[in-house]
Amino acid sequence: MKRERRSDGKRTSMARFFRSERGAVTVDAVIWIPVFVFILLFISEVSLAFAGETAITQVVEDANRLYASGYFQTAADTETFIRSQLPKLSSSMTVSITESNKIIKTVITVPLLSITGLNAVQQLSGITVTVSGEQLSEG
Numbered sequence: 001m002k003r004e005r006r007s008d009g010k011r012t013s014m015a016r017f018f019r020s021e022r023g024a025v026t027v028d029a030v031i032w033i034p035v036f037v038f039i040l041l042f043i044s045e046v047s048l049a050f051a052g053e054t055a056i057t058q059v060v061e062d063a064n065r066l067y068a069s070g071y072f073q074t075a076a077d078t079e080t081f082i083r084s085q086l087p088k089l090s091s092s093m094t095v096s097i098t099e100s101n102k103i104i105k106t107v108i109t110v111p112l113l114s115i116t117g118l119n120a121v122q123q124l125s126g127i128t129v130t131v132s133g134e135q136l137s138e139g
Helices: 011-020 025-069 075-085 112-116
Strands: 095-101 103-111 126-135
Touching: 011 075, 025 075, 025 103, 025 112, 025 126, 075 095, 075 103, 095 112
Parallel strands: none
Antiparallel strands: 095 103, 103 126
């Protein structure tokens, strides 16, 4: 194969490009970047899931406390409060409030996708998060 040279005797930039080994590291980067991106997305989704679960737990505890102290008269009032505190999740969550032997139990079930909003990791799409709380009724 004939080497192309300019009139001053130097190789053309295209020939130098194909012979250069300086870009050999980029091949490894191209292979590993998708793995790192997947790990970062996974960490983001799990972090958002834990933060969402914590927020839901706080709302359940507040609602149970208000119902136990008599601020809310019925379970329906308590459910309305919960849905108003979690408007982003209210269409996809199920709320169950029961009272027996002066113990108020609230269970909320929400799809993980509703909490995170990302759905970047498809393996997490079928998971549901269940948060429950119990409170002794004061009345």
